[in-house]
Amino acid sequence: MLIKLTGGTVYDPASGIAGQQQDIYIEHGRIVNAPTAEIKADKEYDLTGKVVMSGAIDMHTHIGGGKGNIARTLLPEDHRADPVARTHICRSGCGHAMPSTFVTGYRYAEMGYTAGFEPALLPINARQAHMEMGDIPILDKGGYVMLGSDDFLLRMLTANKDQQAINDYVAWTIQSAKAIGVKVVNPGGINAFKFNQRKLELDEQNAHYGVTPRQILQVLATAVKEIGISHPLHVHGCNLGVPGNVQTTLDTIQGIGGLPMHLTHIQFHSYGTEGDFKFSSGAAQIAEAINKNKNITIDVGQILFGQTVTASGDSMRQHANHKHASPNKWVTMDIECDAGCGVVPFKYRDQNFVNALQWAIGLETFLLVDDPWRIFLTTDHPNGAPFTSYPHLIRLLMDKSFRNDMLATIHPEAQKMTTLASIDREYSLQEIAIMTRAGAAKLIGLQDRGGLSPGNWADITVYTDLPNREQMFAKPNYVFKDGELVVVDGEIVKTCWGTTHTVKPDFDVSVEKELKAYFDRYLTMKLGNFKISDDEITENGRGSLTVHPLRRAS
Amino acid sequence: MIEIIEVPSPFCGIGTDDLSIQVDGVTVKVLSNGCAVNTPLFEQPITDISARVNGNSVSLEEAVAKAAALLQDTKLPVIGGCATDVNGMRALLALADKSGAVVDNMNFVGARNNFLALQDSGWMNTTLAEVKNRCDLLLVVGSDVEAFAPRFFERYFWTDAMFVEDSEQRQIIYLGRAPSGDASTSPNGHKASIYECSIAELPEVVAVLKALVKKQPILAETVGGIAVSDLQTIAEQLRAAKYGVVTWAAGALSYTQADLTVQMLSDMIKEINNQNTRCSGLPLAGKEGDQTANQVCGWTTGYPARTSFSRGYPEYDPFLNDSRILLANGEADVLVWVQAFNVNATPPVTDLPTIVIGRSGMTFSKEPDVFIPVGTPGIDHAGHAYRMDNVVAIRLKKLRNSNLPSTADVLNAIEQAL
Numbered sequence: 001m002l003i004k005l006t007g008g009t010v011y012d013p014a015s016g017i018a019g020q021q022q023d024i025y026i027e028h029g030r031i032v033n034a035p036t037a038e039i040k041a042d043k044e045y046d047l048t049g050k051v052v053m054s055g056a057i058d059m060h061t062h063i064g065g066g067k068g069n070i071a072r073t074l075l076p077e078d079h080r081a082d083p084v085a086r087t088h089i090c091r092s093g094c095g096h097a098m099p100s101t102f103v104t105g106y107r108y109a110e111m112g113y114t115a116g117f118e119p120a121l122l123p124i125n126a127r128q129a130h131m132e133m134g135d136i137p138i139l140d141k142g143g144y145v146m147l148g149s150d151d152f153l154l155r156m157l158t159a160n161k162d163q164q165a166i167n168d169y170v171a172w173t174i175q176s177a178k179a180i181g182v183k184v185v186n187p188g189g190i191n192a193f194k195f196n197q198r199k200l201e202l203d204e205q206n207a208h209y210g211v212t213p214r215q216i217l218q219v220l221a222t223a224v225k226e227i228g229i230s231h232p233l234h235v236h237g238c239n240l241g242v243p244g245n246v247q248t249t250l251d252t253i254q255g256i257g258g259l260p261m262h263l264t265h266i267q268f269h270s271y272g273t274e275g276d277f278k279f280s281s282g283a284a285q286i287a288e289a290i291n292k293n294k295n296i297t298i299d300v301g302q303i304l305f306g307q308t309v310t311a312s313g314d315s316m317r318q319h320a321n322h323k324h325a326s327p328n329k330w331v332t333m334d335i336e337c338d339a340g341c342g343v344v345p346f347k348y349r350d351q352n353f354v355n356a357l358q359w360a361i362g363l364e365t366f367l368l369v370d371d372p373w374r375i376f377l378t379t380d381h382p383n384g385a386p387f388t389s390y391p392h393l394i395r396l397l398m399d400k401s402f403r404n405d406m407l408a409t410i411h412p413e414a415q416k417m418t419t420l421a422s423i424d425r426e427y428s429l430q431e432i433a434i435m436t437r438a439g440a441a442k443l444i445g446l447q448d449r450g451g452l453s454p455g456n457w458a459d460i461t462v463y464t465d466l467p468n469r470e471q472m473f474a475k476p477n478y479v480f481k482d483g484e485l486v487v488v489d490g491e492i493v494k495t496c497w498g499t500t501h502t503v504k505p506d507f508d509v510s511v512e513k514e515l516k517a518y519f520d521r522y523l524t525m526k527l528g529n530f531k532i533s534d535d536e537i538t539e540n541g542r543g544s545l546t547v548h549p550l551r552r553a554s
Numbered sequence: 555m556i557e558i559i560e561v562p563s564p565f566c567g568i569g570t571d572d573l574s575i576q577v578d579g580v581t582v583k584v585l586s587n588g589c590a591v592n593t594p595l596f597e598q599p600i601t602d603i604s605a606r607v608n609g610n611s612v613s614l615e616e617a618v619a620k621a622a623a624l625l626q627d628t629k630l631p632v633i634g635g636c637a638t639d640v641n642g643m644r645a646l647l648a649l650a651d652k653s654g655a656v657v658d659n660m661n662f663v664g665a666r667n668n669f670l671a672l673q674d675s676g677w678m679n680t681t682l683a684e685v686k687n688r689c690d691l692l693l694v695v696g697s698d699v700e701a702f703a704p705r706f707f708e709r710y711f712w713t714d715a716m717f718v719e720d721s722e723q724r725q726i727i728y729l730g731r732a733p734s735g736d737a738s739t740s741p742n743g744h745k746a747s748i749y750e751c752s753i754a755e756l757p758e759v760v761a762v763l764k765a766l767v768k769k770q771p772i773l774a775e776t777v778g779g780i781a782v783s784d785l786q787t788i789a790e791q792l793r794a795a796k797y798g799v800v801t802w803a804a805g806a807l808s809y810t811q812a813d814l815t816v817q818m819l820s821d822m823i824k825e826i827n828n829q830n831t832r833c834s835g836l837p838l839a840g841k842e843g844d845q846t847a848n849q850v851c852g853w854t855t856g857y858p859a860r861t862s863f864s865r866g867y868p869e870y871d872p873f874l875n876d877s878r879i880l881l882a883n884g885e886a887d888v889l890v891w892v893q894a895f896n897v898n899a900t901p902p903v904t905d906l907p908t909i910v911i912g913r914s915g916m917t918f919s920k921e922p923d924v925f926i927p928v929g930t931p932g933i934d935h936a937g938h939a940y941r942m943d944n945v946v947a948i949r950l951k952k953l954r955n956s957n958l959p960s961t962a963d964v965l966n967a968i969e970q971a972l
Contacts, residue, residue, distance in 0.1 A: 073669070073852050080869075101854060128849070128947050194688065328675070333681070524569055524946070
């Protein structure tokens with residue numbers, strides 16, 4: 001079937017198109033060239049006056065894996081406030097802070113998102129993450145495999161293994177876990193917590209291994225670059241949430257020595273210690289460093305006010321944060337000589353000085369970083385706020401008067417501690433399209449996604465150009481996934497299953513010899529049973545695998 | 555005849571995946587690394603190969619049609635058992651969603667002790683590889699570890715560890731219940747310390763231990779027949795350990811409001827961590843798909859596997875959605891029993907129409923209206939199952955060609971027929 005989208009105003013940064021009226025043709029799930037005049041479209045949508053973008057891509061959202069399911073189990077009262085009934089098209093479930101898998105897919109699609117990436121795929125828990133994501137309809141998905149606190153890597157560093165050996169291990173882990181990138185969380189800190197260390201500075205040694213976070217970042221960022229992974233090392237830095245951590249973050253940027261690095265939810269890592277409350281915004285310094293260091297990309301991890309739950313691999317920092325739990329219940333876990341996790345419910349309050357300033361710090365960061373290709377729109381779902389708050393966040397970025405109205409309502413001392421009111425910048429539609437589409441696809445290394453030129457998969461979102469950007473982005477008129485119309489006027493009309501995006505970097509197979517001995521001696525699973533096979537993703541008829549090219553090969 | 559190695563077990567809950575198994579046609583024999591739990595469950599022969607309606611052999615299609623007919627126009631179907639693999643649970647939940655059923659895992663009464671504690675205050679837990687490599691002190695509360703999993707100590711305790719210098723020096727303390735065997739005695743003969751009390755007195759004993767950990771003064775000299783000075787010793791051992799682990803089997807705490815015992819233990823563990831010592835909990839649970847049921851129900855609905863779909867959306871109630879109560883008080887009007895692992899775990903006897911999706915070989919005191927024998931995950935078809943520590947899902951292997959359908963095949967077919 002040939003579908004024609006006629007006369008829409010197209011924002012396609014991947015092709016350098018910024019608000020031009022253009023027709024788009026779809027056939028067999030992909031965007032195709034305009035057919036010859038005699039071929040008529042089977043179906044035509046008149047998009048005159050509408051805004052057309054590719055489907056949005058959330059490059060950092062906790063949608064799969066054990067800690068998310070702990071968060072769900074922990075908060076029945078949150079689900080009860082947002083029950084989601086079955087319809088003749090959709091499965092039932094629950095919403096709000098940590099929605100059920102089916103509802104996750106529906107609500108993302110209803111906002112025009114067509115892909116989401118789980119940033120914390122623990123190697124030993126990757127199977128679960130893929131199974132959960134396998135129950136998320138419509139969206140494409142993928143994950144960044146978590147390394148850096150696993151005992152195997154730390155043993156390698158202590159044994160002074162060369163970079164090539166580490167590259168082989170990283171590539172092997174990516175393949176075993178079916179990932180598309182590599183993440184490190186509180187480098188070495190999750191491991192150090194198991195040895196009863198309660199904090200770990202960038203240059204502080206792990207009590208057992210003598211290895212520092214700086215070393216871990218260096219070898220992993222190098223590995224990612226050398227094995228040709230498009231997505232730079234995805235870094236949740238040291239000292240999350242600690243006042244004064246802006247210096248840690250600046251040191252981390254300097255310390256990586258020009259290697260590509262993505263700093264995630266940087267808002268939580270941009271805190272100074274000035275002012276009466278010894279808590280201040282480091283956003284200006286961070287933004288300056290980002291603007292200067294072209295090897296660095298960031299996503300913000302904006303907080304928005306209300307109840308949510310924080311779910312992180314950072315067991316060390318989450319344990320320290322448990323005193324802020326609201327409601328007062330929380331979970332941490334040490335996991336399989338591999339990683340850990342911590343789940344702490346949070347209620348961010350606009351009349352709480354720290355929360356109010358966190359809100360302002362995130363927005364300052366968005367507005368002070370110049371290059372929209374190197375900054376991404378996230379709330380670190382669900383940690384800063386549930387992903388369903390993205391339309392509100394987009395309005396805060398695009399509408400200065402709305403932003404200032406909101407600013408006027410937060411804790412008065414926080415208002416004094418932010419420069420937000422003096423920032424005039426308003427994001428354009430093109431900049432939003434870069435942050436949430438073209439830039440995200442480029443950053444992750446997705447081939448044929450995030451753009452609207454012929455050859456791309458037809459993931460397309462059509463909005464009405466409303467002055468209230470929150471309303472506009474909350475309810476697209478149409479969403480197409482792989483050419484199928486799945487949403488009309490913000491409601492699901494059809495469901496389908498997306499693909500799982502991966503990379504398959506090469507490694508020297510002899511790496512398995514040492515790994516097998518390690519698994520047999522110390523772990524609780526056989527090496528052969530650890531590796532995730534292709535059919536595990538595809539066997540229930542819902543999933544498919546897409547392998548993207550490595551950077552070198554492209 | 556073939557031999558298959560590194561076979562993972564869905565039965566024992568501790569994720570043993572080193573079994574060697576011989577397959578001769580459809581006959582399975584455990585050659586090595588079996589145990590009292592796993593071996594009989596692997597070797598259970600196939601007896602039923604055909605479905606039955608009212609005791610008469612019928613085709614699978616006819617049985618599915620009859621099951622769908624029994625579910626049609628019901629007010630409150632109950633799906634019990636919930637003992638299957640991940641794909642089986644996916645199909646079960648899809649059927650429950652469509653038919654407005656209550657889903658209730660057969661071991662939920664035990665699991666509830668953990669869920670209530672978790673949902674009220676949370677916990678700090680660990681997993682088996684951390685136990686194996688770090689644990690220098692294991693406190694077992696009110697539970698018999700080796701009866702639960704006969705190979706627990708062999709696999710995770712008396713073995714090489716990365717961070718315990720001499721594995722044989724690891725300490726084990728039993729509080730409440732003595733072990734049924736010697737698995738907790740180290741290979742060089744070092745025995746566990748045992749402090750027995752009646753299970754009914756365990757809440758008091760744990761309360762005093764927690765108070766001692768919190769450095770509260772205790773006036774009594776004994777509690778539940780255990781000297782407070784002994785409990786004081788345990789408290790000091792927990793504080794002195796590098797990586798203490800406290801374990802309990804929620805199902806073994808067989809008294810009312812045992813969730814409060816789990817909560818006291820979890821709070822005690824948190825307190826030890828606040829005293830600059832690491833300590834973690836390790837709930838012993840999750841045989842035959844219990845964790846699988848709760849995990850899949852968790853991501854599909856937000857709630858554990860005692861959830862009702864009767865109002866069109868999932869509603870969790872750990873008490874009201876108890877299937878035995880719903881059957882007993884006449885609220886339920888049809889029972890679906892799903893048990894792909896254990897022929898001895900038969901459905902509760904009821905006068906209501908009963909559909910059993912069960913492991914081949916299951917026998918009944920009262921023939922169900924529909925019985926569809928299914929294959930066992932990890933023997934007859936590949937699949938996924940969760941280990942007791944929840945984090946790790948194991949990939950189950952297909953060992954033989956039995957032509958038995960999977961739970962998912964059958965439940966999906968019933969759902970489609972509705």
